[in-house]
């Protein structure tokens with residue numbers, strides 16, 4: 001689908017995207033590039049980075065890849081510094097790297113829980129912390145009045161509760177809390193906007209195939225009235241919006257992009273039954289004089 005945004009919406013910007021070699025992260029990289037940004041992607045696997053970078057450059061997008069694990073502070077620092085050395089500035093940091101798997105709470109070890117927290121929550125904070133010097137107003141390559149943008153990709157799992165994802169829910173809750181707190185502190189002190197996007201189930205992603213097997217999707221449609229899959233494009237367009245000037249007054253917001261799915265509840269009464277039942281109850285209460293105890297009627 002074509003973008004509704006101007007092709008130069010992100011012209012001149014430099015974006016560093018963790019997990020940018022595949023899935024949602026790659027689509028954000030591609031769309032940022034198509035809207036004029038230069039791209040650095042960070043990921044653990046060299047061959048994934050290589051094919052992502054060649055896909056981007058074949059579209060005419062300036063792109064480079066740096067191998068690194070967001071769990072390692074020295075990797076985070078090296079990749080942020082290398083991005084700055086390569087492009088001379090950093091305007092946008094997108095934290096899209098994530099780790100997850102399905103496990104019931106009773107089968108999950110503390111180390112399994114910690115591993116996902118380390119990647120999603122600690123990794124996001126570490127990247128933000130390392131990028132701060134380049135993103136703040138007056139930082140290297142920036143003027144003294146405008147800071148950059150951080151965009152953290154979380155989820156909607158923790159808005160309610162999610163089966164077999166206590167570790168991921170806890171991690172994403174921490175990511176959202178980090179987004180809001182950094183928005184407050186760094187928005188005020190450094191003119192850095194910090195926002196989040198909470199994707200619902202997005203088709204054709206590694207996360208989706210790990211967390212929501214096909215047979216579950218078809219069952220979910222029966223009991224979740226709003227169930228439909230999103231596309232990576234949906235998340236990328238929300239990202240372009242938040243990163244463009246259209247988002248200049250948006251700070252500390254976590255935008256769910258899930259078609260309203262997290263609001264889904266099974267319908268406990270058919271619509272017609274509600275109409276009838278509700279009228280009967282209303283009539284009864286109107287015919288009952290106020291203040292007269294039930295026993296006197």
Ligand code: COA
Nearest residue numbers: 098099100101102103107108109110111112113115206207
């Ligand atoms: N069920 C239960 N526990 C699991 C598990 C599973 N499916 N997969 C891993 N674990 C546990 C391990 O048993 C281990 O705990 P232990 O030491 O108590 O046994 C702990 O998690 C760490 O596992 P390990 O395989 O050593 O971690 P890793 O660093 O190699 O991999 C993961 C990290 C597990 C998150 C891996 O899935 C990953 O790298 N994911 C990134 C890609 C991804 O998930 N993409 C989707 C993005 S939405």
